[in-house]
Amino acid sequence: MGTFAYFPHTEEDIKVMLERIGVSSMDELYADVPSEFIHRGEYDLPAAKSEDEVRAWFEALASRNVKLTVFAGGGAYDHYTPSVIPYITSRSEFLTAYTPYQCEISQGTLRYIFEWQTLICSLTGLDVANASMYDGPTAAAEAMRMCVACTRKRNTVIASSALLPNVLATLRTYARYSGINLVETWDIAEAVSEGTLDLAGVVVPSINRFGIIENHTGLASLVHEMGGLLVEYCDPSALAVVKTPAEWGADIAVGDGQTLGIPLSYGGPYVGFMACRSEWMRKLPGRIVGQTSDAEGRRSFVLTLQAREQHIRREKATSNICSNESLMALWCTVYLSVMGPEGLRKVNSLSYQGAHYLHDRLLATGKFSDPFEGRPFLKEFALQPLCDVAKLQQALLDKGFFGALGTEEGYVTFCVTERRTREEIDALVKTIEEAEL
Amino acid sequence: MRYYDKLVFELSRPGRSAYSLPAEPAGESGFAPVGPVWRETPLDLPELSEPDVVRHYTNLSQMNFGVDTGFYPLGSCTMKYNPKINEELVSLFNGVHPLQPESSTEGVRAVYDFMDKALAEITGMKHFTFLPCAGAHGELTGLMLIREYHMSRGDTARTKIIVPDSAHGTNPASAAVCGLEVVVVKSRPDGLVDVEDLKPLLGPDIAGIMMTNPNTLGLFERDIKEIASLVHECGGLLYYDGANMNPLLGVVRPGDMGFDVMHLNLHKTFSTPHGGGGPGSGPVGVAERLVPFLHKPKVSGFHGNFGVIVRACAYILSLGRENIKLAGKLSTLAANYIKESLKDSYKLPIESVCKHEFVFDGLAEHGEVTTLDVAKRLLDYGFHAPTIYFPLLFHQALMIEPTETESLQTLDAFIDVMHKIAREAADDPELLKTAPHNTPIGRPDETVAARQPILKYSKQ
Numbered sequence: 001m002g003t004f005a006y007f008p009h010t011e012e013d014i015k016v017m018l019e020r021i022g023v024s025s026m027d028e029l030y031a032d033v034p035s036e037f038i039h040r041g042e043y044d045l046p047a048a049k050s051e052d053e054v055r056a057w058f059e060a061l062a063s064r065n066v067k068l069t070v071f072a073g074g075g076a077y078d079h080y081t082p083s084v085i086p087y088i089t090s091r092s093e094f095l096t097a098y099t100p101y102q103c104e105i106s107q108g109t110l111r112y113i114f115e116w117q118t119l120i121c122s123l124t125g126l127d128v129a130n131a132s133m134y135d136g137p138t139a140a141a142e143a144m145r146m147c148v149a150c151t152r153k154r155n156t157v158i159a160s161s162a163l164l165p166n167v168l169a170t171l172r173t174y175a176r177y178s179g180i181n182l183v184e185t186w187d188i189a190e191a192v193s194e195g196t197l198d199l200a201g202v203v204v205p206s207i208n209r210f211g212i213i214e215n216h217t218g219l220a221s222l223v224h225e226m227g228g229l230l231v232e233y234c235d236p237s238a239l240a241v242v243k244t245p246a247e248w249g250a251d252i253a254v255g256d257g258q259t260l261g262i263p264l265s266y267g268g269p270y271v272g273f274m275a276c277r278s279e280w281m282r283k284l285p286g287r288i289v290g291q292t293s294d295a296e297g298r299r300s301f302v303l304t305l306q307a308r309e310q311h312i313r314r315e316k317a318t319s320n321i322c323s324n325e326s327l328m329a330l331w332c333t334v335y336l337s338v339m340g341p342e343g344l345r346k347v348n349s350l351s352y353q354g355a356h357y358l359h360d361r362l363l364a365t366g367k368f369s370d371p372f373e374g375r376p377f378l379k380e381f382a383l384q385p386l387c388d389v390a391k392l393q394q395a396l397l398d399k400g401f402f403g404a405l406g407t408e409e410g411y412v413t414f415c416v417t418e419r420r421t422r423e424e425i426d427a428l429v430k431t432i433e434e435a436e437l
Numbered sequence: 438m439r440y441y442d443k444l445v446f447e448l449s450r451p452g453r454s455a456y457s458l459p460a461e462p463a464g465e466s467g468f469a470p471v472g473p474v475w476r477e478t479p480l481d482l483p484e485l486s487e488p489d490v491v492r493h494y495t496n497l498s499q500m501n502f503g504v505d506t507g508f509y510p511l512g513s514c515t516m517k518y519n520p521k522i523n524e525e526l527v528s529l530f531n532g533v534h535p536l537q538p539e540s541s542t543e544g545v546r547a548v549y550d551f552m553d554k555a556l557a558e559i560t561g562m563k564h565f566t567f568l569p570c571a572g573a574h575g576e577l578t579g580l581m582l583i584r585e586y587h588m589s590r591g592d593t594a595r596t597k598i599i600v601p602d603s604a605h606g607t608n609p610a611s612a613a614v615c616g617l618e619v620v621v622v623k624s625r626p627d628g629l630v631d632v633e634d635l636k637p638l639l640g641p642d643i644a645g646i647m648m649t650n651p652n653t654l655g656l657f658e659r660d661i662k663e664i665a666s667l668v669h670e671c672g673g674l675l676y677y678d679g680a681n682m683n684p685l686l687g688v689v690r691p692g693d694m695g696f697d698v699m700h701l702n703l704h705k706t707f708s709t710p711h712g713g714g715g716p717g718s719g720p721v722g723v724a725e726r727l728v729p730f731l732h733k734p735k736v737s738g739f740h741g742n743f744g745v746i747v748r749a750c751a752y753i754l755s756l757g758r759e760n761i762k763l764a765g766k767l768s769t770l771a772a773n774y775i776k777e778s779l780k781d782s783y784k785l786p787i788e789s790v791c792k793h794e795f796v797f798d799g800l801a802e803h804g805e806v807t808t809l810d811v812a813k814r815l816l817d818y819g820f821h822a823p824t825i826y827f828p829l830l831f832h833q834a835l836m837i838e839p840t841e842t843e844s845l846q847t848l849d850a851f852i853d854v855m856h857k858i859a860r861e862a863a864d865d866p867e868l869l870k871t872a873p874h875n876t877p878i879g880r881p882d883e884t885v886a887a888r889q890p891i892l893k894y895s896k897q
Contacts, residue, residue, distance in 0.1 A: 008844035048757025062529035066541035096503035099714040104876040108501035109713035118893040134570035267535030267739025269716035292886035300881035310610035320610035327712030343456030349468040357464025
C-alpha cells in the first residue's frame with residue numbers, strides 16, 4: 001500500500017475506512033457480486049512501469065513511425081500550430097475540468113465556448129453555432145439527421161459523391177441505422193430537380209474531395225423550392241477566403257476544426273463544428289452556451305436550450321451526443337484569436353501559392369494530366385497520373401514524402417499548406433522527375 | 438477564482454496580430470480571390486497581440502474548477518486524477534497523418550494493438566474498436582453492432598431495446614438514433630432491475646437490453662446472471678454501459694457476466710482528462726460472436742481520438758497488473774466510507790452496500806432547502822457539486838462518487854462540510870438558497886438565457 005503514485009491510501013487509512021463502514025475487508029464490499037464473477041487470477045498485463053519506463057516505452061514506439069513531409073490532405077491538413085495554443089490548453093483549469101454544468105465555477109469554459117460559437121458564426125456567416133461535435137464527418141451525419149427533424153415527415157437526403165470519402169462513409173453509417181434514405185450523386189442539381197416530395201436535405205462540399213472550390217450558385221433556392229435544407233460541408237480555415245455557407249444560402253454548415261491549427265495526430269482528437277440559421281436553432285444537437293446575468297447583474301454564461309438534450313429528453317432528444325470536444329474547441333478558439341483576420345488570410349494565400357506552384361511543376365514533369373483544368377482550387381488538387389500510382393507513392397515514401405494520395409476515381413491528390421517550403425516542394429518534384437515510374 | 442469580465446472580441450484592436458508565418462510564399466502565382474466562389478463578406482475575427490491572447494485565456498482559466506483544483510464527488514462521471522506523464526506523450530505523434538500507409542505507422546499501430554489486448558483482458562471481451570469519440574458515441578456504435586448481428590441472421594423483427602428506468606439519458610437517446618424503439622423496464626424498491634417486470638417484455642422483437650452494472654444508484658445488479666440468461670434465451674443481446682466500470686476495474690469483467698457488447702469511457706475509468714466536456718474516447722468491445730461486425734460501422738472520420746487512447750495506454754502501463762486489482766476496490770471503499778459517514782444527515786433511500794457511487798434523496802431534514810441548494814453551497818467550500826436530480830427515481834437525488842484517487846483527508850474534509858451544510862440548512866436556510874457566495878458569479882438567471890437566447894457576441 002501507499003506505493004502507487006495515484007492511490008493515496010495507507011494501510012492505516014484503509015483500516016479506518018473499513019471500521020467506519022463496519023466490514024473487515026474490501027472484498028466484503030463485493031459480497032453482493034456472485035462469487036463466480038469475481039476475477040481471482042492475475043490479469044495478463046505488463047508489470048507496473050515507472051514514469052521513465054512509460055516514457056521510454058512510448059519513445060521506442062514513436063521511433064517506429066516514419067517521419068514524413070506531408071503533401072497530402074484528404075480531410076487532415078498539416079497547418080502550423082502557434083505555440084501559444086498547447087500552452088493555454090494544457091492549463092489544468094481547462095484540461096481537468098468537467099462539463100460546465102456547475103456554471104458558477106465554470107465561467108472559463110463557458111466563456112470560451114461562447115467565443116467559439118461566435119467565431120464559427122463569423123466564419124460561416126450563419127446565426128447560431130453549437131458547442132462542438134466529435135469531428136467533421138459526425139457533424140455531417142448529425143446535420144443529415146437534423147434535416148430530417150426540421151422537415152418532419154421527409155426522409156430523403158441527397159449527398160454529393162464529391163464529399164470526402166470519410167464524410168460519405170459516416171453519412172452512410174448513420175443513414176443505415178436511422179432509416180434515412182441517403183442518395184449519393186455526382187449531379188446534385190439534376191437529382192434535386194428530378195423531384196421527390198420526400199426531400200429533407202442536400203449535403204454538398206464547399207471544397208470537394210478533389211480540392212475544387214465548388215460553385216453552388218442557385219443551389220439553395222432549388223433545394224428550398226423542393227422543401228429541403230441545404231447543408232454545406234466546409235473547411236473552416238478556407239472560409240476566410242472562399243464563399244461562405246451563408247453566402248451560398250445554406251441552412252446548416254458543418255465541418256472539421258482540424259484546419260484551425262490542430263496537429264495531424266493520426267486523426268484525433270479533432271473537433272466538429274455545426275452552425276445553422278436561427279429558425280432551426282431548437283433542432284441543433286449538442287450543447288449550446290448562452291449569455292445571461294446573475295442577481296448582481298454580472299455578465300454570466302450558462303448551458304442553455306437544454307430541452308433539446310439527452311439528459312432531459314432521453315429518447316426524444318435531438319441527438320445522443322453528451323461529451324463533445326470542448327478542449328479542442330478551445331484549441332481552435334485560441335488559434336483564431338492568434339491568427340486574426342490577416343493571419344488566416346495569409347495562411348490561405350501561402351497555401352494557395354504553394355499549391356499552385358506545385359500543381360504547375362507536376363504537370364510540367366509530363367507524368368500527370370489535369371482532369372479539372374480551369375477549376376478553382378485552394379491548397380489541395382487532383383491530377384490524373386500517367387504513370388503507375390503504386391510506384392509513384394513508393395518513390396515518394398522512399399524519399400520521406402507523403403503525397404499522391406489515391407482516390408477511388410483513379411486520380412492522385414496533393415496538398416500544400418503554409419508549412420511547406422519552396423525547397424520541400426522542389427525536392428518532391430525532383431523525386432518524381434527522377435523516379436522510373 | 439476571481440471574476441473577469443472580458444470576451445476576446447472586446448480586446449481586439451485593428452492592426453494587432455499574434456501570428457507568425459513565413460513572409461514569402463513558396464510560389465509566386467499571387468493570390469487574388471475574386472470571383473463567384475470567393476468570400477465577399479468581411480471576415481470579423483479578433484485582432485490581438487500574443488501577450489493579450491495569453492493573458493485573456495489565463496484569466497478565463499482562473500474562473501474554472503478542475504480535478505487539479507479540488508475534489509469532484511460527481512456521480513457517474515468518475516473524475517479521477519489525470520496523471521501528468523500521460524499528457525507529455527501525446528506530442529510524440531503530432532506529425533502522423535491519419536492516411537499514411539501502414540509501413541510508416543508501426544508505432545501508432547502498436548499502441549492500438551496493445552490497447553485492444555489490454556482492454557480485452559480487463560473486460561473479458563474479445564476485441565475493441567476505437568472509432569467512437571465519447572461514451573454516447575460508443576453506445577450508438579455498440580447498438581449498431583447489435584443490429585448488424587440480428588440482421589446477419591435474417592432476424593429483422595428485433596427493433597426494440599430494453600432500458601432500465603435508472604439508465605443514463607444517453608442510453609435511450611442512443612437507441613433512438615440507432616433506429617431502435619425503447620422499452621423501459623422498472624426498478625424494484627431495492628433499486629435493482631425488476632426481473633418479474635422484465636420477463637413479459639422479452640420476445641422475438643427484442644434486440645437486447647442496455648444495462649449499467651453497478652447501476653446509477655451504485656448498486657450491483659446481483660440478478661445479472663438470470664437477466665443474461667433470460668435475454669439470451671429470447672434471442673437478445675446484452676449491452677454494458679461502461680460509464681460505471683470503475684468499481685469493477687480489476688475485480689469483475691463484464692464479459693464474464695454475459696455481456697455481449699460494451700463501451701468504456703477512457704476519460705472516466707482510464708484517467709484521461711475530461712477537458713471541460715471532451716475530447717473523450719468510447720472504445721467498444723464485443724464478445725467473440727460479434728467480432729465479424731466490429732469494424733463495419735464507420736462512425737467517425739479516421740481512427741478515433743488517438744491522443745486520448747495514448748493517455749489511457751500510459752495509465753494502464755503505470756497501473757500494471759499489480760495496481761489494477763486495487764483501483765476498483767479503493768473507489769468502492771471510498772464511496773461506502775462517505776455513505777456511512779453522512780447517512781444521518783442525508784436521506785439514504787436504499788440501505789445497502791454500494792459500489793463506486795451512491796445516491797442520497799436530499800437532506801434528512803430538508804425543510805425548504807433543496808438538493809440544488811446543497812450543491813451550490815458546496816461550491817462555496819471549494820468542492821465541486823455532486824451529480825444532482827439524477828437518477829430520476831428520487832426527487833432530490835444527490836449522487837456521490839469519490840474515486841480511488843482521493844485521500845482520506847480529502848474525504849473527511851468533504852464529509853465535515855456536508856455535515857456543516859446540513860446544520861446550516863436547519864439554522865439558516867437562506868444562506869443555502871442564495872448560495873454560492875464565494876464564486877466568480879452567483880446563480881445566473883437561466884430562464885432568461887433560454888427565453889431570450891444570446892448565443893454569440895455582437896458589438897454594441
